[in-house]
Amino acid sequence: MTKEHRYLGLSYAEVEERKGRGESNEALPPMTRSLKQIFLENSLTLFNFINIVIAGFVIYTGSYKNLLFLGVIIVNTTVGIFQELRAKKNVDELALLNQAKATVIRNGQQEEVSQGEIVKNDLLMIKRGQQIVVDGQVIRTSGIECDESQLTGEADPVIKDEGDTVYSGSFVVSGNALIEATKVGKESYSSKLALEAKGEKSIYSELVQTMKKIIRILTFGIIPVGALLFLSSMLGDMTVNQAILGSTAAMIGMIPEGLVLLTTVALAVGVIRLTQKRVLVKTMGSIETLARVNILCLDKTGTLTSGELKILKTDVIGKLTPKEFGAMIGHVAHDLNEDNATGLALMKAFPVTADSWPITKTIPFSSARKWSAIEYQQKGSVVIGAPEYLFDSFNKELTERMHLATTEGLRVLAIATSQEAIIEQDLPHSLNLEGLIFLEDEIRAEAPQTLHYFMEQEVEICIISGDHPQTVAQIAKRAGVKNSDKLIDMSKVSEKINYQTLVRENRVFGRVSPEQKRSLVEALQANGMTVGMTGDGVNDILALKKADCSIVMANGSDATKGIADFVLLDSNFDSMVGVVLEGRKVVNNIQRVASLYLTKTIYSILLAALFIFISSPYPFQPIQLSPISTLTVGIPSFFLALRPNVAPIKGRFFQNVLEPAFASGLSVVIFAMGILFLGNQFGWRYEETSTVTVWMTGMVCFVALYYVSKPSNWKIMTMISLLFSLFLVLFIFFGRIFSLVSLFQWHLAVVYVPMMLGVIPLFYGLKYIAHRLLGNHHYAK
Template sequence: MADKNTYPGLSFAEVEERKARGETNEALEPMTRSFKQIYLENSLTLFNFINLIIASFVIYTGSYKNLLFLGVIVVNTTIGIYQELRAKKNIDELTLLNQAKATVIRNSQKYEIAQDEIVKNDLIEIKRGHQVMVDGIVLETRGIECDESQLTGEADAILKNTGDKVFSGSFVVSGTALIEATHVGKNSYTSKLTMEAKGSKKVYSELVHTMKRIIRVLTFGIIPIGAILFITSRFSNMDVNQAILGTAAAVIGMIPEGLILLTSVALAISVIRLTQRRVLVKTMGSIETLARVDILCLDKTGTLTSGELKVTDVTAVNGLTTEEFEVIIGHVSHDLNEDNATGLALMSNFKQKESDWETAHIIPFSSARKWSAVEYGHGESFVMGAPEYLFDSFSELETQAMAKATSNGLRVLAVAKTATSLSNQTLPNSLELIGFIYLEDEIRAEAPQTLAYFMKQDVEICIISGDHPQTVAQIARRAGVSGADQMIDMSKLPAETDYRELVKTHRIYGRVSPEQKRSLVEALQANGRTVGMTGDGVNDILALKKADCSIVMENGSDAAKGISNFVLLDSNFDSMVGVVLEGRKVVNNIQRVASLYLTKTVFSIILAVLFIFIAAPYPFQPIQLSPISSLTVGIPSFFLALRPNVAPIKGRFLKNVLEPALASGVSVVIYAMIILIIGQQFGWTYNETSTITVWMTGMVCYVALYYVSQPFNWKIGLMIATSISLFLALFIFGGKIFALDNLFQWHLAVVYIPLMISAIPLFYGLKRLSRKILKVK
């Protein structure tokens, strides 16, 4: 837009001088953690610290074989770091490809550069859909309006004139401008707010939230319970070494170490899979959120449709010939020079003929106004936009023509002229209609199939668009969306409309303003829905920001992509199915296997509390928990966590996890107490008692493993059979290492065989009880 002679910009030498002085801009903070952060946050955890303390006490006893649990900790930490680094690499590569560029003028030429290459006093061109990257001053403007709500909280767009300031973190909703960067990097007045505004919004993850709750509860319980158990063991005249090993086993059992690892690894693997499909994931938690979405709000243009409009017809009225009308359209569209879908279609279809028409004033298109205008020096102004926003009424023939067009899914633009001058971004008076333009937008080829999938999966579809309601309804009908006949014209709704009631009965909305889009999303959330929102333009930003999960196509505006949770880099609407399926895999599989990890936590806590009051050694040693943790929980869970379990997510995560965990955990406690009583009655040694307790604990865990492995297949059967065989082999060949006695002794067999037979009915009986207590649906 700028004349290169009027605004030559900085020379290359001046750019280098400013770089040397440190007057450069800052890039966006990376979405992923640094290698140092990943390493430290996976290594320096509270549970690792507790494990090191336990290890030091075990070393004191001289029973070094009981340090085997440290090997598991090292392997877990290594796997966690490796998988997160893989996910980081994939995300960083896609982020680099998707990074917004800046157009600057240097040495009288335009260059496209990365935003961290901007220096102070650079001349930058900004336009509708751009995020402002630096603080600056407007040198030249074509009706630029900025949304500064991220900075000031003021929702209305602000018109910027020559000499006005623009601030980083705001985004352009209308017009174009040339600005000079006055403050860059840390010197920017709103640098901190900029990072927040450009970064992705905070995502609530029930999965992560539940894990944090579990960790928080265990943090307050592990240390005091362990300390009391050790003290009471010593008061009962137990050997100090045995007291240490028993306490160590109790504390180690309470820590669901692998569960936290499994959650991180499963999410990281999902991120890797999605990046390979050209889906940029801003936060790992957003994968889960999209999987929980039960209503998907779609902006029609650029999301449901291709966004590439084409002119199908024009109609001139009031004595104007078609040729004269097309000449006017050519002048107006090229002088507006809008780079949105409508502007590009008009400029492509109508050429600008040479004339002496000189522009005096321009009002660019705005989603809020839904019209644009050009004033010429010869005294005429032309306005182009949505018909009902320009005129209150039309003739019967005009109304019928527009109704027919919108019913066929066409977009209708009215063109009017006036002798009134343009001012203050307000609609001129005394408009005279001179014609209509009809445009067509094609439905994406993959859209009907994708929408049909979502509806089959009980995800409702809601279409929210700024277009005419009839046009939106027709597009919805062709895409297979139900409820197309019950469309709503949002421009005609009274201000006092109850949106919460409105969204209960309607799913197709036309002539929606950006603020109304946000209000509709808020109303759905207030009604208990988890809302996903797709869009691509500045008119979608408020709704995208408010939605539980937001998805933007790669060809969307920089501002929209900046606040989204997902960017579909191939602009393929069908990619959303893959994102949802990945999320369902993660949540469903972790929900299943989490109960295996919490089984150990449940029985360890209950047993630790009971043995505070029982004058007997704790029934496990640390090394005896290793085969239980690895063979019945750890190794199987990694196979199960990668299963293609894509069923809709039901119920609350914690309740679903606790139901089988309580059943199996309490089963272990019951068997441990029965074995302790029998052992005391028949004079069994500690090793004999602990051997049978370990065996029965394994059997209960395998029953729980079978339950969480549903639906069952031969691969799962082979995995469980192999695991049981290895578990049995430890008793036969690894007795000395794992402090286990010979299992094949008749006085032991007569006890554990009946207990094994009762394991299945006991587990399922306790599970039904747990379901009633937890009120799991």
Template sequence: MPISQGLTAKQVQQRIDAGQQNEPAPSLTRSIKEIFRDNLLTWFNLINLVLGALVLITGSYKNELFLGVVIVNTAIGIIQEIRSKHQIDKMSLLSESTYQVQRAEGTVQLHQDAIVQDDLLVMQRGDQLPVDGIVRVTNGIEVDESQITGEATPITKQTGDTVVSGSFLVSGQAVVQATHVGAKSFINTLSGEVQSGESTNSQLLNTINRIIKILTIVIVPLGAILFVSRLLNHSSINQAILGTTAAMIGMIPEGLVLLTSVSLAVSAMNLAHHRVLVRELPAIEGLARVDVLGLDKTGTITSGKLQLSKIIPLNHQTLDQVKLIVGGTINAIGDDNETARALNSALADPGWQATQVVPFSSARKWSGVRVEQQNYVIGAPEFMLKQVPAELAKQIEGYAADGLRVLCIAQTSELQPDNLGEVTLLGLILIEDEIRENAVETFRYFQNQDVALKVISGDNPTTVANIASRAGIKHWDKLIDMSSLGDDIDYDQLVAKYTVFGRVTPTQKKQLVMAWQRADHTVAMTGDGVNDILALRQADCGIAMASGSEATKSIADFVLVDSNFDAMLNVLNEGRRVINNIERVAALYLIKTMYSVALSLIFIFMSNGYPFQPIQLTPISVLTVGIPTFFLALEPNYQRISGQFMRQVMVIAAPAAICVVTYILVIDLFGGVQFNLNYAETSTLSVLLTGAVCLVALLMVARPLNRLKLGLVVLMGGCFVLIFVFFGKLFSLEGIFNWAMALFYLPLLASVYPFFYLVQEIVGKRILARIDWR
């Protein structure tokens, strides 16, 4: 194929038809089909559907109202997650990389998924290859292939050499012909292996799913036994179906999983507004639990931009003379790396014309130019001089300890890549990394939240430690050069002792993360290069910059669209809000579950009918749980994570369930015998007292109270009373304005708060609070 022109439209279509098209970056969200499937096809939805069919047989159609609540809850979950998906997908488009591709009609800008086999890609310094290929045109490039070799040293490539996807051009430019695209490319193979690991873990969802798993085992056999018991106690089949349905509905905490998912989806949408993309929703919770944060120096602590700090003349040169030489040399060489940009922006260009140029090489660590019969070279002193004088070496070491990168400008007798001849130093050039704006405040916040900051970098540990000091990272002086260690490394000892890790290889990064995890820490890791993917995937929470590689972004839990690490504060707060609020409101869902299981077991052995009908549970579920928990779950709550989910839940749920069961037994045993109340009346009082207990529990959960939360509780309580006054018949409730009934239930209502408080003190705080619920 001619190199001067790219593929025609016909050739492109032929390759697309043959499946020789590159793959798009993995989506950060689930598909619409997956969202519908996961929200609709659940075990509890199946149980509710079966129960609804059984109620239909009885002809009591109003008792089907519980299905309306299930449908609304499921619809809310689907709609909210789809809204979140659209917002995140819209933001994802902003972070996608595009590439210049030579086609027959000219050079076009394409996303990586539009590239086909044999396309000609115009690659510039800093670009990452999205496909495997062959270099067709170049004057010489250097490629970072650290994802293959584990070595950060760039490799020189010439025309005809192969390059692999995931590689970065660190210098030069080239036209590369795509040879392997899509699943056949190296980076997709590597990413596939990395992504085959476990998904992000969620302690919160794991705990809730563990509860649901237990209920799954219990609910069907217990319901079947209760149904048979009702028939043996001479209940009609309709009464047995309604009672059993009410019992099983009560056991299902269907809204708890929904509320957790909706809360995480809302958080993901909020984070998208803060320019943070969330790959997996549980990761929001994961970052809130992190207590070790591994930081990459460039892009996280520093902005990635270099700036000229100072020029120090040597050998009787004046400052103005050295500035002129440095400015003329760097402009004549024409390098386009960060160091050259920093010098170009700070120094004037005298307009020298070069007669010979030796471009910068990471292997040589210098670049040079011949102008007006003089050779000038800029680079690292130790690579330009055969032996650095002791006094100068000490001076350079002092500058490095201050976090400065030391270069020198020199005049040479020769200008050959392997021979500079006699070298005369003219001055030292001090370059510094620019500390990212707000870095100090961001790191101080994390450290105040008991998150230990660790710096892991491939740079000189002394330089990195100084930068960490400038950024306010604690224990910055505890540093180690990983390249000085042998093969037998005790990583557990290293992570316990050091804060700054320099000269770290990709494999060592992963081993460090694993060592922290073995020490029972929850680890987050930042990164932007392909060499970071092993550590990012190993970490409990991976954070990638949008300016980084596509491979890194595809496996990270979070992508910072503006490559601004300050945005992680929003993630931390969103995670805490979700965990703290769900831990708080989960108790309200489990109250109904616990008393329903207990009552089902008790009424198996009683002759009286089950105290509730399905329709009667609706006011309790909606007014004391469903509506208030939705508002409570979304309020700001950024306190530190307690890690005591089950303990906090049980301290409220268990006493409340005990109170409900006690009141229902009192109503059933004494109301029918002493006050001659019929089943309709005892079931009405059961609803009344159960609602009263749940409202007290809601008051407890809403603490600390403010006007809005107190108003919410009062509003729910008022609506609950109105149900009895105006909508009693709809919910199969008898009138409560009856003095015979009032003499019985008013003392019980008056005792609800003190009785709840007493049970909570005895059972909740003295017994349950002492149990290890892990």
């Protein structure tokens, strides 16, 4: 800890006194749900409630074996709670590591404390890149500028002078300051904004939206259809027990009880795997979003490159000697004391000298200005920044020298002096070029391989940076980015430029302002792209918030980490591959297994609707659905949901799910009606009709299971073979338990054996029809 001589801050006794009065700040809310929420939201679901009501009716009949379906519900609920608790534990541990600290002065010493430990009247030191967490008054400032767009909607930074108020929820885009906390916790003017809307954006999840759509449809269908089926059965001279068991079987079949659970579990497992790779996932839905990203916008510094600049050489151009030039840079760099990559490189290369120069004014670096400046009482003004932002033109020799440097991927800084004063935030007049400094930013070792992977996976790469476009293009070329020659200098484009056309024709953008970064992301989205954005500095915040999915390295600013969907805690760009792969596994596998769950839903709804008008008992009892659900859906779905299926996401999730579900569901209905007709013709008993219907339903579901398991391998075939063997064993040895008669009877075999031969052609024929009706053939083309 360093000592702050001028300001003592609160004593520890004063801090404790304010805590006792309740004048302490509020900690950030946890990113995960509480234990109570997890238990309640996994247990008290609509479908669980319907199942409990159904169980009550089954108990009334006295047929207790038909309550077997409750075991599945209990197991599903337990598994869902367990996996979400595991994910919560992992995320909470990583969130604690990633939590931003505030620097306060207490007893004359600088200390780092958590946001919740700040008390009223604490002195806080804030700097560029930090988000302000309390309302406060500026005590001392070094050119601080705040982005208050979350409060006011105005994107332009606001300059803060001594005595001005700063608000929680805003973040520092330039300079540093010492502030006194005047309002903390709930007293804070914007505490709700800072705590609950800390840069959050809604995450669109097609998985979740599809599940909600299915639940919404079924909610309005299950109870009315079940009630009508019960009334129809009673009017058809069936016993009350027969009517109840038939109606409850239909209603149980309509409920895809494991589908919502499986989605949650698959996402939770994805989160757990990513946290084990030290990737902090803010929301489970963001895994799916990144999996759908088809263009990745990268900020060069800190993403493609390490962000640690190294000075290669200096060219002294003015009247100063190399020694005088170095001494001047040393003074300016250490007086500005900026902790960005450029400032740190300058301070390391140019040590501070013993003599001090009295300072009149400082203007810290800003991404919008692209320069910083300092005015001394007797030495005049010194400006450091991008050459083209300080001077309109250069002579031919300097132009060629800088062009050669940028084509080699170097960053060029111009050092200029003036005897004129700095007025407000403008450049001083009569600038004289004193020299150039050439810096190199090292490409991350893993960047070329990672970019190559994304391009192989049909994810386009777009480089958006504040550096010179030639420098950015050269870095992009060395990292292996395609079309790195398609570059544009955004400082020279008109305000009226068509951004949608711009992003169609170019993939490397240099000299981009924060507002332009956001506009480029918006244009890509308007062109139908799903945009992922990486960044680490305050100049990236606007674009990160606008992107569909945002990724920030752990060494990024507090403000960017606060709004990111993912934080790579090892600051390893290669970790993004793992994030995309996990998302693709979840989406692809859920899409496949959802078809299995909806097969049962579709045939149950159709059969229930038909049997309202048919004077015959419903062909299933509740207990007979349990082996079908368990062996053809429940068990295989958990294996299939975790397969390493990392193919690119193609979209049309709902249509892709419905296609095989429609084919298999309608196949079951056709066979069930055929069995009912033939059974009536041959004088079969209800138990015989029901047994053959259960058998043929299983055959259809196993064909559907084989289809959704593609591409199959020996493990998949072994799983399907074992499950089919269990299904057969159930009929042979446990038929009485499941209200089934023996299949080994000639008068039954003459019906179900020919039907078995027709299962595969019927399923694929109906799937072709569904493919055309749902429009998937147009999308495939």
